[in-house]
């Protein structure tokens with residue numbers, strides 16, 4: 205058996221790393237600045253000389269055909285050997301195992317290749333602080349390079365020259381480069397100068413994570429152009445993270461994940477990173493400076509590992525603690541936040557007992573008595589009912605209100621869980637699930653004589669409603685003005701929705717829907733309950749006009765469906781159309797006969 209060696213297609217490899225790793229060509233600016241920052245950090249560490257001041261200078265020369273970018277630093281530089289070792293070997297880096305390696309931003313040994321996205325040659329002039337001569341290295345994307353020992357004296361440090369390749373001149377425009385340098389480097393600890401007619405320092409600002417909340421809010425307004433509800437200081441010792449969380453001044457979808465602006469060792473990595481705050485914190489966006497988490501090669505996200513999970517929890521705790529201290533310190537602010545973000549606070553309270561206890565009284569619920577907070581519910585009621593679906597709540601809303609029963613709509617996500625958890629903090633409050641069928645069972649029955657006079661009417665109503673799998677009954681209930689109440693079970697509602705959908709969709713999808721429902725027996729689980737107290741129902745029972753009686757029953761049935769926001773099936777739409785036509789016709793005939 206013979207041993208062979210893998211071979212690397214260098215050109216393909218360079219193409220892969222330079223053209224397919226990063227989301228935008230602008231990252232070459234970031235990678236060059238990052239190398240200069242690391243070189244200055246390395247020199248600081250090596251010399252330990254307080255008089256040494258690192259500095260980075262950037263300039264654009266228009267050139268005759270294409271513009272050239274120069275970036276210069278007075279960092280540690282490279283010796284001739286190091287040039288062969290680190291510049292000429294992909295994946296080699298001087299930073300990974302170096303003393304103080306955790307202080308560097310780079311660690312993969314590929315970042316410089318991003319320059320080949322915009323240029324056909326990297327010219328790298330360098331002199332190490334340990335060497336007395338400079339080196340000029342020229343690298344090409346086909347994997348070849350040349351190396352020259354410089355005769356002229358150069359200062360220790362590195363200068364990189366990049367000439368734009370055809371089609372990429374716009375990435376070298378002065379304005380555009382200055383913009384991206386500021387974008388990535390505005391909070392770097394070493395002065396970053398841009399030279400056009402004048403020398404401008406692009407990074408003199410105080411970083412947001414060093415600001416107090418008042419300053420951070422002012423920054424939010426002027427720079428991020430958003431008037432945030434509040435700013436919260438974030439910190440995680442584990443991930444060496446500092447930052448600011450901003451509370452959004454508008455409600456957001458429960459499952460929306462906010463994008464975060466993230467810096468590593470003060471250099472911007474991305475302004476749309478996600479997964480840095482816990483999922484429940486979707487009402488906050490943040491600016492973070494991260495020093496102790498592992499970056500992916502593109503430097504545009506972090507490894508989603510156990511450490512990140514712990515950092516997320518740390519940052520989440522900062523937000524929780526802030527909310528907790530608001531209860532005492534600033535209840536008005538808390539109310540403001542709850543009004544906008546109650547959905548996320550509810551999500552939090554279902555799983556976190558401490559937060560549940562703190563916030564439950566402040567949280568609003570939809571009830572038959574309007575939208576009120578849990579503390580208002582508790583003030584006036586020792587027993588509360590709740591439905592487990594929005595549809596059920598809709599069905600019984602009016603009836604329960606007329607009867608003064610407090611029913612909470614537990615159909616919205618988390619609400620039932622929170623109501624069920626109430627017993628835990630207040631054993632005196634009785635909570636009970638209620639369904640439309642249960643509420644109709646509380647209605648008063650007719651006395652035998654009333655039952656007799658309504659017998660034929662109910663028989664007719666049953667015949668009319670039988671094709672719609674609906675049973676007719678008559679009872680006495682409040683409010684008087686409601687002629688009928690349509691109630692149905694969850695299963696019947698499911699069947700109704702699938703049948704109605706099947707009618708609307710393409711034949712193929714429709715036959716799939718039919719297959720789903722064909723094994724489910726239509727039982728008479730829906731019920732139309734006539735209100736004996738209602739004047740129209742009384743007239744309807746006593747009328748001798750059979751045709752009018754029939755179409756009014758049909759119309760009341762459709763009206764009850766509409767009031768309950770149920771989707772109408774085709775045959776019910778037909779009922780509505782025919783019924784209306786008949787009534788209009790009848791009205792016009794009466795007019796004619798006058």
Ligand SMILES: Nc1ncnc2c1ncn2[C@@H]1O[C@H](COP(=O)(O)OP(=O)(O)OP(=O)(O)O)[C@@H](O)[C@H]1O
Nearest residue numbers: 239240243290297298310311312313314315316362
């Ligand atoms: N301005 C510079 N001064 C000194 N050395 C530099 C400079 N730029 C690059 N180097 C050397 O070249 C090596 C390769 O740089 P490159 O940007 O490709 O990778 P890296 O910075 O080590 O890691 P990463 O891929 O994470 O950026 C560096 O490790 C460093 O030794």
